[in-house]
Structure formats: C-alpha cells, structure tokens
Amino acid sequence: MTALLELEGVSKSFGGLRVIDGLDLAVNEREIVSVIGPNGAGKTTLFNLITGLYHPDAGQIRLEGRNLVGLAPHRITKLGIARTFQTLRLFLNMTVKENVMAAQYGRTKAGPFRSIVRTPGMRREEREIHQRAEEKLAFFGKRLMGYRWDQPAYSLSYANRRRLEIARAMAAEPRILLLDEPAAGMNPVETHEITELIAKLRDDGGYTILVIEHDMHVVEGISDRVTALDHGVKIAEGSFEQVATDPKVIEAYLGIGAAEEEADADAAPA
Amino acid sequence: MSEPERPAAPNASDAAGRPKIGVDEWVASAEERHERSRGLGGLVSRGWEGSPAEAKLIVFVALASTLPFWMNEGELFSYGLYTLLYALLALGLNIVVGFAGLLDLGYVAFYGFGAYGYALFSSNHYGLHWQAEASIPLIVLGTAAVGLILGLASRRLLGDYLAIVTLFFAQAFVAFVNNSNPKVAGEGLTGGPNGIPGVDPLNFFGFKLHSTKQYYFFLLIVFSLAAVGLYFLNNSRTGRAWRALREDPLAAEAMSIPVNRLKILAFMFGAGTAGLTGTIFAAIQTGVVAGNFDVALLITIYAIVILGGLGSIAGVLFGAIVINVSTQFLAPSNDHPELKRWLFYGAILLIAAKIRPWSRTAAVFVGTAAFGFVVHAIASGISSDWTNGTVVDAGSAASAIRNWVIVPSGHTGFQTWAYIVLVAAIVVTSQLKGWWRMAALIPTLYWVAVVWENVLVQQSAVTALILFGVLLIALMQARPQGLLGTARVEIV
DSSP: OOOSEEEEEEEEEETTEEEEEEEEEEEOTTOEEEEEOSTTSSHHHHHHHHTTSSOOSEEEEEETTEEOTTOOHHHHHHHTEEEOOTTOOOOTTSBHHHHHHHTTGGGOOOOHHHHHHTOHHHHHHHHHHHHHHHHHHHTTTTTTOGGGGGSBGGGSOHHHHHHHHHHHHHHTOOSEEEEESTTTTOOHHHHHHHHHHHHHHHHTTOOEEEEEOOOHHHHHHHOSEEEEEETTEEEEEESHHHHHTOHHHHHHHHOTTHHHHHHHHHHTTO | OOOOOOOOOOOOGGGTTSOOTTOHHHHHHHHHHHHOOOHHHHHHHHHHHHSOHHHHHHHHHHHHHHHHHHSOHHHIIIIIIHHHHHHHHHHHHIIIIIISOOOOSOHHHHHHHHHHHHHHHSBTTTTOOOOHHHHHHHHHHHHHHHHHHHHHHTTTOOHHHHHHHHHHHHHHHHHIIIIIOOEETTEESSOGGGOEEOBOOOEETTEEOOSHHHHHHHHHHHHHHHHHHHHHHHTSHHHHHHHHHHHOHHHHHHTTOOHHHHHHHHHHHHHHHHHHHHHHHHHHHTEEOGGGGSHHHHHHHHHHHHHHOTTOHHHHHHHHHHHHHHHHHHOTTOSOTHHHHHHHHHHHHHHHTTOSSHHHHHHHHHHHHHHHHHHHHHHHHHOGGGTOSOOTTOGGGHHHHHHHSOOOSSOTTHHHHHHHHHHHHHHHHHHOOHHHHHHHHHHHHHHHHHHHHHTGGGOHHHHHHHHHHHHHHHHHHHOTTOSSOOOOOSOO
C-alpha cells in the first residue's frame, strides 16, 4: 500500500544551516502521525515545505504519488493538504464564519462576473458555502456557534482562535490536516478537549492528520505513530512508547549523557 | 438608566462541571455591553447598522432624484454631477485599497486613460465620433487590460514598494500625455499640453445626452448599478478572498486562495471602474488635458475613500459628498461666496466643540469673542489702517467680521507673518496641558479667523488642501476607521 503523503530525501538549508536533512516520512490514510522534537528541530519548516511555502533543495514530496515540489501553496491546498499555523494567522478583521467561508475558495467556482449578477448557480454555491462553514464550526460543540458567527475573529479568546484555525483548515476540505501545535497555550481542560477533538477529526471527519505537538500527554493520547526530529534529521520513529524511550530522543531533549544516567537510575534500585 | 439585557452565560453542554472562570460567552457579553454607545449617536449608528442595504440604496436614489428639481443648472453641475463622478471614481479605488488592501497610487492614471480613450474615439481629433455604446465597453476593457499589465508587473510587491511603483506609473502617464505627443495617423496622439478639445457628448444608439440633468441621471444610474454590483461582489467568494488577502496574504495563500491572481483581479476591476468614470468625465468636460489627472486628484480620491471608511461602499458616497461639497464651497467661481465662510467657521466650531466639559467649551467661545473685540479695539486705536482693509466676499456676515477681525490695509507682508504666527501658535497650543492650553486656545482660535480672513479666503486651492488635512487629522483622532467604516484591529 502506498502512503497518502510521502517525503523522500527532503532537504532544506537556509544559508549554511541545514534545517531539514534527507528526511523520509510516510503518512498513511486515516492515520494520526505526530512530529516531536526540541525547539529548532525543523518541525515547522517541515510543514512549510509540505504546504509549498518553502521549496525543498532536494527530495520529493508526494501526495498519492503526485509530486508537489514546485507547486504554489494554493495549488497544494487544493490538492488536499491544509494546515494551521503555530503563530495563529487568522483573518482577524473578518467574522468567524467568513474566516471559514474564505477557505473554501479553492473548492468553489463562481467567478467575479457571476457574483456581480448573482446567477442562480452562484447563489446555490453561496448557500452551500454557508452550510459547509456552519458544519465545520459545529464540529467544536458550542464553542464557535450561534452569536459567535458574526463576531470578528479578533474578539475570540486564544483557545477559540486555535479552534477557528482548525475549522478554517477543515473548510479547505483537505485529505490531510497539518496541525502545528494545536494545544499550545491552552489550559489543561482545553488541552484535554483538543486531544479528544483530534481523535474525532480522524474518526468522524475522516481526515488523515500530521501534527506537531510539544505536550507529551496529547502526543500519547492521539498518535498512531510518532516521528522524532532533531537538527532536521529523523532520530526515531514508531509507537509513542518506542520513541519516548529511545535513547537518542532522550538525548535530544535532555542533553548528552542523559540517556545513560536515566538507564543507570533505572538500574540502581533493581 | 437600565442595564442592557445581559445574555445569561450559557452552560455549554460540553463544559459541564468545568470551571466557570474564563467561560468565553461571559467575556463576549461584557464586551458587547461596553461597545453599545448611548444617546443620539448610538441611536443613529444602531439605526444605520440595522437597516438593510436595499433600503439605504432606495433612500439614496430617492433623495438624489429630487436634486434636479430644486437646484439650478450650475448647482446641479458642481454639487450633484461632480459628487457622483467622484463617488464612482472612489468606488473603483475602494476595490483596490479598501477591499484588497493594495496601496495603489497610480489609480488616477487609469481615470486619465479612460478619458483620453474616449477623447480619441469620439471627438474631432481623429474625426472618429464613435457612439458611446461602442467606445465605452472597449475603453473599459482596455483600461482593465492596462490594470492587468500594471498588476502583473507589480504582483509580488506589497505596501510601500507597491505604492512607489504605482506612483511612478501615474507620473509616467502624465509626463507622457503632456510631453510625448507622438505622431499617429498624421496627428499628435495626446495633443500634448493642449489636450484634446471638442469631445463628443455621450451618444447611445443615436440618443445624445446634452443637458446637465440628463448627465446627472445617467451618472446616478451608473453609480447605483456599480454600487450594487460591487456590493454583491464584496459579499461573494471573490470579495471574501480579497479581504483574506488584505488581512494576511500568506495565510490566504495557504487557504487555497491564489493571492497573485486576486491582486491582479482587484487592479483590473479598479482600473475598469476608473476607465468608465474617465469616459463620462471626458464627455462632461467636452475635452481632456493632462492636468486633470494629477496628484491633487489622487489625494482628493484617497481623502474620499479614507474619510468614508475603507471598504465601505456607502462610506465612499458619503466621503464624496463631504469632500466635493466642501471643495465646491471653496471654489472661486462659487455663486454664494459666504458659503465657504460658513463651512470654515462651522468646521472650526465642530472641532472646538469636542472640548469637555461643556462649561469649558462655552468659556473658550466667549473668551475668543471677547479677545477679538479687545484686539480689534486696540489695533484700531493704534492706527486705523490696521482695521480698514477690505473683507473679501463678505456676504451676510460682513459687519460682524469688520468689527471683530483685524484686516489691515497697506501692511505688506502681514499675510505671511500672520500665517507663520498661526503655525507657531498651533504648535505651542498643542504642547501645553490643562488650563494653559485653554488659555492659549483663545488667541489661537482668534488668529485662525485672522488668517482665514486675510489669507486663506483668497486662496481656495490651498485652503481646500489644508481643510482636507485638518479634517483627516480630526477624523483620525475621533474615528480612525472613517465615518462609515468598521474598526479594524491590527494586533491583538
């Protein structure tokens, strides 16, 4: 079975700094894969490469066997990859619903002239856009419903902005969702909620999900597989337990020797 | 004073048994209470926001249709026709700057392109005399094509860079039209500094528009259609994509919006609208010269769009009314010269009335009046030539002005000094605080009147620009989003 998303030998340098170095990665249909790694490991760069914001220096990125390298970001999104931003890049002065409606651009057709004269086809499409936006927002329970639709996005709380980012990405109707730190800045209750939501996105929404996350409880709760990066190189891959106990991963997070110390500490009481 | 009804903080079903602190519904209700303004202003703004767009359009068209019945030909021309012309022109700029957020300083070149296009196709210049139903669509498409070219060339530019490149384009257009005048078909193409005279009136299928009234109604129909079309466009997929690109081009691109294509589309729609307005302008003027499309017009159009509120179609119309009517009041050819005086003192009063509390406002007004009489008495006591100058365009307020404002005769250089003193006085007043500021405000206000009566009243063009500047500064303080615009938040 070929994977839905495949990266093969992808490399990216900024000046002399190799941010991603010969990375291979495969994400299968309806799988949740987490990418972990210390700050500066190249996780967000990986997302920028997949979504076409950066072009790789070498290697291939394939969606269902189709090479994405060199395509414009909006083309890649149209082909089925949508993302959220770690730093939150909502359309702040548009309403909550408009944010979600805007992301359906690539899935709709009505041109400017048809919009000006409001042809029946354009009006039908517009109704569908509204309906789909409401569906996506309903995914978050009551968080983004009702009176919130007409509020500008800047009036939302931080956690709701993260939810709206996800709703907006969903509205692009992708096969794969790339979530960049969906739980960052959330309180424990909200973190718990987002963990459940990501599972629901896969189970009910049918999305394949690639997620960057620092909160290990979230990673443990959702991941089918975990990939650990350090200095742009994949240092471990497998189930959460395998990766979390991998000496290289512990070393990357805690420093050289930490893995041995931990092994010693484990050994001592025995 | 009753507390507005507070929506009960809903107990989200998925939040059962969780801490209530930070329930965001409660925060939202608090914000709502804060934003709802009281009094007449609140009533007006709520009424405005509450009424549907169709109703606003009908009211506007109904009111505008009455104009020809109570205005004479000249008034209809300068107040009615020109307001609509500016409004239509600003509507196009609003697409580029308001909807898509692109700082396009080359906009008037498209207007000029449309005007020259019509002048070439329908005038004695080449003797072509095309009918308007043939030349206008062709020119609109041609101008949109020029917009496409400029858009293609600058599609990767944003902000300051885009502003500079488009400004070059505008200047290049004026320079070309003025100086180049290449020989095409045995005739200079642009007529050089003389422009192209003898442009035909608009002529649709043999029906010629020949009176101001006909042009006015034609323009009213064109403007209404354009406004409705753009309203629909703004509320469509394309409009949302433009707003998204204005907010965050990178996120828009990542959300399947082809940013470059939409930028070019905005340029084309803006250019097409400007081209259309240009054709009508050329027909109304029965001639074109390069001077019609200079930076002063660009400033006027930007002032209209910013004053009305970026991105608001009704705001564009409102801005056009305010700017054009005040410009016409200040015009030297105005039939009612005292109108400009009322406009000036009215604007000053409006700004000064912002002082709070009211007792202080009253004190400043009374103080300024008294200060004036005292200064006038002293000046005429020293020498009568300090107060016996001629009051320009005195009108109904002549005697009041003659006894209050000093208008010297025979003191050359007074005008220059008065102006410099005014600038200094404004700077000093703005630096002072509290009671000192109030005290300094009285002579400053009086000196504003002196400068007006001695200098500005005779120099309408300068006054208009100063007035726009003051108006925009005052607006920036009071309502940064423009009169009818929605407040935008840049960083939160």
